[in-house]
Amino acid sequence: MSELDTVAVLGTGTMGAGIATAVARSGRQVLLVDTAPDRALAGRRSVADTLATGVRRGNLTAAERDETLDRVRPVSSLPEIADAAVVIEAVPEDLEVKAEVLKRVEQVCSSEVVLHTNTSTLSVTAIAGRLHRPDRLIGTHYCNPADRMRLVEVAPARQSDPAVVQQTVEFVRHLGKDPVVLKDTPGLLTNYLLVPFENDCVRALEAGWATAEEIDLAVTAGAGFPMGVFRLLDLVGLDVHRAVSMSLYDQFHDQRFAPPPLVARMVAAGELGRKSGTGFYRYED
Amino acid sequence: MTDIGLVGAGFVGSQLAQRCAEVGHRVRLLDRDRRRAETVAQTVRDGAAATEVSVVDVYAGLAGCAVLVEAVSEDRACKDEVLSALASVGADDTVLLTTASSYTVTDLASALALPAAVVGFHLMPETKHGQLVEIAAGERTSPSSVEQAEAFAAEIGLRVLTVGDRPGRIARRLLMPFLNQIVQALDDALLAPRDVDRIVTLGLGHEEGPLAKLNRTGIDDHLAATGRAYELVHDPALAPPPLLARMVSAGRHGDKAGWGFEGLERA
Numbered sequence A: 001m002s003e004l005d006t007v008a009v010l011g012t013g014t015m016g017a018g019i020a021t022a023v024a025r026s027g028r029q030v031l032l033v034d035t036a037p038d039r040a041l042a043g044r045r046s047v048a049d050t051l052a053t054g055v056r057r058g059n060l061t062a063a064e065r066d067e068t069l070d071r072v073r074p075v076s077s078l079p080e081i082a083d084a085a086v087v088i089e090a091v092p093e094d095l096e097v098k099a100e101v102l103k104r105v106e107q108v109c110s111s112e113v114v115l116h117t118n119t120s121t122l123s124v125t126a127i128a129g130r131l132h133r134p135d136r137l138i139g140t141h142y143c144n145p146a147d148r149m150r151l152v153e154v155a156p157a158r159q160s161d162p163a164v165v166q167q168t169v170e171f172v173r174h175l176g177k178d179p180v181v182l183k184d185t186p187g188l189l190t191n192y193l194l195v196p197f198e199n200d201c202v203r204a205l206e207a208g209w210a211t212a213e214e215i216d217l218a219v220t221a222g223a224g225f226p227m228g229v230f231r232l233l234d235l236v237g238l239d240v241h242r243a244v245s246m247s248l249y250d251q252f253h254d255q256r257f258a259p260p261p262l263v264a265r266m267v268a269a270g271e272l273g274r275k276s277g278t279g280f281y282r283y284e285d
Numbered sequence B: 001m002t003d004i005g006l007v008g009a010g011f012v013g014s015q016l017a018q019r020c021a022e023v024g025h026r027v028r029l030l031d032r033d034r035r036r037a038e039t040v041a042q043t044v045r046d047g048a049a050a051t052e053v054s055v056v057d058v059y060a061g062l063a064g065c066a067v068l069v070e071a072v073s074e075d076r077a078c079k080d081e082v083l084s085a086l087a088s089v090g091a092d093d094t095v096l097l098t099t100a101s102s103y104t105v106t107d108l109a110s111a112l113a114l115p116a117a118v119v120g121f122h123l124m125p126e127t128k129h130g131q132l133v134e135i136a137a138g139e140r141t142s143p144s145s146v147e148q149a150e151a152f153a154a155e156i157g158l159r160v161l162t163v164g165d166r167p168g169r170i171a172r173r174l175l176m177p178f179l180n181q182i183v184q185a186l187d188d189a190l191l192a193p194r195d196v197d198r199i200v201t202l203g204l205g206h207e208e209g210p211l212a213k214l215n216r217t218g219i220d221d222h223l224a225a226t227g228r229a230y231e232l233v234h235d236p237a238l239a240p241p242p243l244l245a246r247m248v249s250a251g252r253h254g255d256k257a258g259w260g261f262e263g264l265e266r267a
Helices: A014-025 A037-056 A062-070 A095-108 A124-128 A162-174 A188-206 A212-222 A229-236 A238-252 A261-268 B011-022 B034-047 B076-089 B105-110 B143-155 B171-187 B193-203 B210-217 B219-233 B242-249
Strands: A006-010 A029-033 A072-075 A086-089 A114-117 A137-142 A151-156 A178-181 B003-007 B026-030 B052-055 B067-070 B095-098 B118-123 B132-137 B159-163
Touching (some): A006 A014, A014 A037, A014 A062, A014 A072, A029 A037, A037 A072, A086 A095, A095 A114, A124 A137, A137 A188, A151 A162, A151 A188, A162 A178, A188 A212, A188 A229, A188 A261, A188 B171, A188 B193, A212 A229, A212 B132, A212 B171, A229 A238, A238 A261, B011 B026, B011 B034, B011 B052, B011 B118, B034 B052, B105 B118, B118 B143, B132 B143, B143 B159, B171 B242, B210 B219
Parallel strands (some): A006 A029, A029 A072, A086 A114, A114 A137, B067 B095, B132 B159
Antiparallel strands (some): B118 B132
16 A cells, blocks of 8 residues: 555544554544544544644644644545545454444445454454455554554454555554564454453452552562553453453453453442542542 | 571572672672672672672571571472571571572471571562562461561562462462463464564563563573472463473573573564
8 A cells, every 4th residue: 555545443432543543643544433423523532632642742743743633534424435445443342343344344445455453352363254355354453552552463364365464564564563463363462461361360369369459569570560450450441351351261261361250240349440430449530 | 787698699699699788788698609609799799899798608607697598499409408407507586588489488497497487588580660579478487587577678678578378479470370371372373482572572561571581581490480380289370381391301491501482582
């Protein structure tokens, strides 16, 4: 693809807005798509907020912010993305939802379009299996926050065209990010490693080995993780963690992936982490 | 100022000697390789001229130390030999620290003359969050020994976590399955070794790639530690993945052997 080609980003949540920001920063035109017009507009506002933060931190100038934002157009009708060369899907983490959206994209875009699915737990091959042109799909997993984190895991489906793999690696490099190609496996490497580690920590807490603060100290000052697991889980959200764990458990059937009972109890009690004010820690704001 | 007797001038022993000297403790260092002990003592003296670090040749030279530390390699016969020699020179108010993590304190202390004095003192490598020591009491350890160990650890600037007498304690117990899973992912050919380290540093934010770290700290050491933990706990996540055993059989022990996990980016 050339630099003039347009990229469509489907989904305006945290990942969609973050990816849209990263793509627009690389100089490409971005169509930020949500079939609900107000959500498409809200997605563009998230991009604007992220860019404004970047200006405050000195990462970009006000002029660069304006130019970047000008490249992001909110779109609420799918036929408007017909000319996109790359379509990045970042809709909710559900195989049915992702497959449905991508099938509709296939109907409006050319047969040359490259489809990226930003999945953190699902099989890229399983999603590709639902498509008319499975060879055009590839998995790209961005780390949160997507506008700043350099790593992008690139997972070809079994059906992916080798040319699509090559184009995707180049696309990610053009974003200024570091692509790592690996086999299509649930969770790719980041969640495949992190989720069972987090669950081990929760089980240690539940078994009374130590308090959340103490285990976080062991994990950071001892095991060398950048952030305590319980701080991280509170940030991610216990409900999200439970869903991610369950999705991985359903595919691996290895008990380390299964969400521990404490997670289910916390979700039932509405202790979802930072967003609800209480999780493993309490938050006053 | 306190007299500290330290046995083992390896990685852990030299770090402890350094920290003790920095806060003004008098350190007496014993290693079966006297030259290694001399080298560590000289390095510590070079760092700060006012420090008092001496090398002794026999256990009797450690008599009178308030704190005795065993920091020899994680091998049962070595641990037993050194701990029993230290117990024979310790007084009633001496605290005897063992840096072991994959044996329980209870087990190590049971045959000794001073089981109440023995405290687990498991030192983890330095991180940007500081350096952690996990302090563990065995079944027969006295509360005052634990308090002495905690005070000593705080004095020398460690982050202190007092934990139960579990194999691997907490930090390593949690880390070993994480490392085993990485080794299995390599054997499953999910990705190349250098890509593992890129993902874990760039994506998970670790300072050092896990494979570079295993190369540095010894693949054979990890195999031994996770194997012992598995024998005690029977958790399959601690079972050594077959690739580890193959590598160690082939002499691929990491940096000290000149080869281990290959193709990593040089730090």
